[in-house]
Amino acid sequence: AQSVTQPDIHITVSEGASLELRCNYSYGATPYLFWYVQSPGQGLQLLLKYFSGDTLVQGIKGFEAEFKRSQSSFNLRKPSVHWSDAAEYFCAVGAQGGYQKVTFGIGTKLQVIP
């Protein structure tokens, strides 16, 4: 079965600084990979996803993520963080083909300070 590890539970960055959120997955074949964002009191919203092809994926709100098969990683990045990016971020892994079961990580809570 697939699994996801987000090693950082909580991250604090200054507004305007760069951001990298880590995600490692475990899956025997090529996975589907996702990053979702959850603002307080809201449901999860898809930021970006990787299914195949170019390993650098662009998403909404200026986010990008890079799939590195050799490292089993799918880290999320943003060159300059805005205060509105403060939220909780979830990495998720799904299986290609078959039923649509997706496993979510525990989440990383991002705090942005002025």
Next chain:
Amino acid sequence: DAGVIQSPRHEVTEMGQEVTLRCKPISGHNSLFWYRQTMMRGLELLIYFNNNVPIDDSGMPEDRFSAKMPNASFSTLKIQPSEPRDSAVYFCASSWGGQETQYFGPGTRLLVL
């Protein structure tokens, strides 16, 4: 275009009472998921349906929980009897085919006293 609709948004009940959460998926989606989110356990998949059929209910905590999807546009998650440890935010999500992208509803915040 309407997203996933959940009702109620908030529910406060007493231990032992029956609780019913409702979900209307996005029209045209053929998969529906129920999740529970707590501080301690994060986001847990409870059950998911494909074409109205339950495919995987291994995440359902115990017999007190049940879920149904009588048609493509409606699903319920029922807890009977409810217990304080069921307090959580319950999300419904839907998706289409092999896209694997799930669209989440706003959630139902449940508090069992």
